[in-house]
Amino acid sequence: MKRQFLKEKLLDLVHGNLTPEEEKEVIAGLEKSGISLEEIESLRSINRRVEEAPLPEPTGRMDKRFYAMLEEEKKKVLLGEPEMKMQKPLIFSLISPGLRIAAGIALFLLGWFASGWFGSSPYGGKQMASLTGEVKQLKETLVLTMMQQSSPVERIKAVNMVGDFDRVENPIIESLIGVLNNDSNDNVRLLALDALVKYSSDPQVRNSLIQSISLQTSPMVQYRLAQIMLGLNEKRAVPEFQKVLQNASLNYSVRSKINEAVAVLL
C-alpha cells in the first residue's frame, strides 16, 4: 500500500471509521512499514481518552466576557479603522523601498526585545496558571494511558507520577485501585497499594482497600495490607482477613501478622 494512502487511513483507523475488512488491510499495511500493533493501539487509546474527556460547559461569566470583548472590537472597527486607512498611503509614499526594509528589521528587533521585556509582566501569571492546568490535565491523561501499558516499567513510572500531583482526581484513584486488584505484576500492585495509602482518609479508597484484602495472593501485599489496616484501626477489615486466614497455604509470617491485626482490631 502507498504511504500517503496509509497516512490517510491511519487517522480513520484511530477514529474507528473503518469497516472490519478495511481495518485489517490497514493494520497489515502499517505493520509492513514497521509500525507495531501496540503503537496503533496506544494511539487509539489516547484518542478514546481525548474523546471521552468532558468538555467544559460555558458559564454565564464566560458569556458576559465574550460579549464585552465583542462590543469593544466593534467600537474599534467603527472608530479606529478609517483613520488608519487614510494615513497608510501617505506614509508609504514618502519612504523608499530600502528604508522600508530597514524599518521592518528595526520593528522586528524592537518586537523581539519588547517580548523579552514584557514577558515577565503580571499578565503572564494568568496565562501561566491556565497553562499549568492544561499541563496537569495532559499529565493525568498520560498517567492513565501509561497504567495500561504492557511494560511494567511504564506502569511503575505511572504510579510514581501520581505522587507528584497535589490533588488527585477520581479517574486516577480508580485506575490505581484497578492496578492494585488486577495488575499482572505483584511489584506493581505493591507500589499501587503504597500510593493509595496516602488517600486512605477518602472513604471510597478506604472501602476499596478493605475489599482488596481477599483478592491478593502475594505475601508482601497481604502483609502490607495487615500493617495498613492496623495503622488505620479499621475494624471492617476483620471479616476480610478471616477469609484470607482460611487459606491453608498462607505464608507463616503473613498468618501471624494477620492474626495480630484481627486480635487488635476486634
Add this chain to the structure above:
Amino acid sequence: MMKRNLVTISLLAVVSSFAFCQSEQLVINLPPASLPGTLIFENPKGSIKITGFDGDVILATGTLRFREAESPAIDGMRRIGQNALDISAEVNGNKVTLMSKTSGKTVDFDIKVPRNFSLKLKSLDNGKVEIVNINGEIEVENVNGDISLENISGSAVLSSAYGNITAVFREVNPTSPMMFTSFEGDIKLTLPQSVNARLKMKSEKGEILSDFDIKEDKRQAVVKKNDNTQIYSLEDWVVGSINAGGPEYIIRSYNGKITIRKR
C-alpha cells in the same frame, strides 16, 4: 474490535527423543522487523534458563526433569513414546509468546534468544529462573524459586515470595525505575560503579549491606490520621542516592538480607 493479525512464522520442531533425555526443541525464526522483541513465557512447573546470543532465532528446548520409567515390552512389542512435551509459539508483531503444555510434569526450559530482547517470565512452581547476557527490559515472577540475572544491560522488575534474588548489571537503563521484592529470600544486587540511582530499601527482619557510598536522605516524618488523633512516626524506608541520584530502585524483603554491591 481490533483483529489480531498474526504474522506468519515458520516453526521448525526438532524432536530429539534420546532414550535418557526426553527433550524437544523448537526453533522460532524471527522476522527482521520483530527485533528487538519481547519473549513472554510462563512455565507452569519447572525452571527457565535464558541465554542471550548473537543470532536472530529463538531456540527453545524443554526437557523432562524426571525420566519416564522405561516400560517393559508387552508381547514382544515396545511402547513407542508419544510426544511428552507440547511446545508451541505465537509471534505477534514483535511479541513472541511461548507456550508449553506439560500435563503436570516438571519441564526445565533452556532458551536461547537474541541478545537484544526483553523478557516477561513467570515460573509458578518447582524451579529457578536464570537469565544471562541480555540487553533489555526484564520482568520475572517466580513465587517459589530463585531468580538470578547475570551480565544484564537494561532494567529489571523481579519478585519472588520464597526465593532469593540475585541480579548483576553490566549497565542500567538511565531512565528506568526498578523493583526487587522477595518476602522470604535474600536480595543481592550488583550495580555499575557509576550508576545514578535513588535507592528505597526495607527489610522487616533482615539487614541491609552495601559497599556503595549511599547518601541517605533525612528520614521524613509520616503523619497518619486515625479518626481524631494524628500519629507521627519516622518513615520506615531507608532512602538514599548513589552518585548523582536517578530513577528509583525499590528493594524490599520481609525476612531476607539486602546487599547492594559495586561491580
